[in-house]
Amino acid sequence: MTIFSLGLDELRQRRSLKWQTFDPDVLPLWVAEMDVAMLAPVREELEAAFDRGDTGYPAGTSYPEAFADLAAASWDWQVDAATQIRRGGDVMNSILCVIEAVTDPGDGIVINTPVYPPFHQVASGYRRRLVDVPLTADGRLDPAALEETFSSQRPKAYLLCSPHNPTGTVHTAEELAAVAALCERYGVTLIVDEIHACLVDPGTTFVPALTVPGAERAVMITSAGKAWNLAGFKAGLYVVGPEATDLFDRLPPLASQSTGHLAAMAHAAALRLGREWIDQVGAEIADHKELLAGLLASLVPGAEYVVRPGTYLAWVDCTALGLDEPARHFLDSGRVAFSPGHNFGSEHRQWVRVNLATSPAIITQAVERMASSLRGR
Ligand SMILES: Cc1ncc(COP(=O)(O)O)c(C=O)c1O
Structure with a gap:
């Protein structure tokens, strides 16, 4: 049983910032909340x-x-x-x-x-x-x-x-x-x-x-x-x-x-x-980073992502995609929410931060939405 296995129906019941900020058709991979059940202890x-x-x-x-x-x-x-x-x-x-x-x-x-x-x-x-x-x-x-x-x-x-x-x-x-x-x-x-x-x-x-x-x-x-x-x-x-x-x-x-x-x-x-639990989180997140890297390489090849070993966050350079504001574009045209790079530094307008503390299915859907938002531009 994996830790990151909660489905969208369950997650959309949440009253927290991650799940309440955007319309219900938006996949939220932005603020640093994790899509996990509470640890039993x-x-x-x-x-x-x-x-x-x-x-x-x-x-x-x-x-x-x-x-x-x-x-x-x-x-x-x-x-x-x-x-x-x-x-x-x-x-x-x-x-x-x-x-x-x-x-x-x-x-x-x-x-x-x-x-x-x-x-x-x-x-x-x-x-x-x-x-x-x-x-x-x-x-x-x-x-x-x-x-x-x-x-x-x-x-x-x-x-x-x-x-x-x-x-x-x-x-x-x-x-x-x-x-x-x-x-x-x-x-x-x-x-x-x-x-x-x-x-x-x-x-x-x-x-x-x-x-x-x-x-x-x-x-x-x-x-x-x-x-x-x-x-x-x-x-x-x-x-x-x-x-x-x-x-x-x-x-x-x-x-x-x-x-x-x-x-x-x-x-x-x-x-x-919660020490064994966090070890499993680390292992699953490492897999999610590889998953994201592979999906971007095949579906959104202009997006550059260097896998790094800390946090469950991915920092993705979208410069080569030629978008005015990548996070805004993916939200408006792809219905997927990432954190906009300019919030982290004025030189990073072309970057997005992706929260990988969610299921592989949601990560996959998010990248598919990125790709479809870029088709026919
Ligand atoms: C580096 C860092 N510090 C602090 C926080 C927030 O911590 P708190 O909610 O306890 O203020 C975050 C949340 O994402 C964070 O990434």
């Missing part, structure tokens, strides 16, 4: 809480401890839940709280376009200066360009996405160490979003940023929200390097109070009891 945890009427405020440290256990088992990373981890609200709001603590209005914050759109908003929407150091053409970090920017623009923080959304790049230990060293040298606070950490293809090693030399003062934000499809339950974690524990005293006063009690229970259950 998470459901059991929540049902037990409902039975107890246990809907108050969160207590205790079982969510941070569940993360520390997973980090030790998955990445051989010994992180001390008591001193290095605190609960937060969702991941983006936790990042916002860190930015509030380590920068002032007007300060520069570095991002690497193309990147998850709220990364642009947490800087420019909150009176900080957005400083872009684009990924290289093959989707990698560019330490030389980062150094040049750190020295000329003197940013205060660097918001790194690891693994990278939308390209699926998994940064290497060497790249992360180079970045951490630069941050130390130029006094830039390294803030790493690792919400996609557990979503890597089999055989790929994810390296937690806080494990590389030089990252002792870095901050990482995560949750089980992406990998276990729990975005509806708001609960993030602040994880700090061993020399950054003072950050907890500098966070805004309510930074650790917006965790939902049910959410913390759901995320902790996923981290503790």
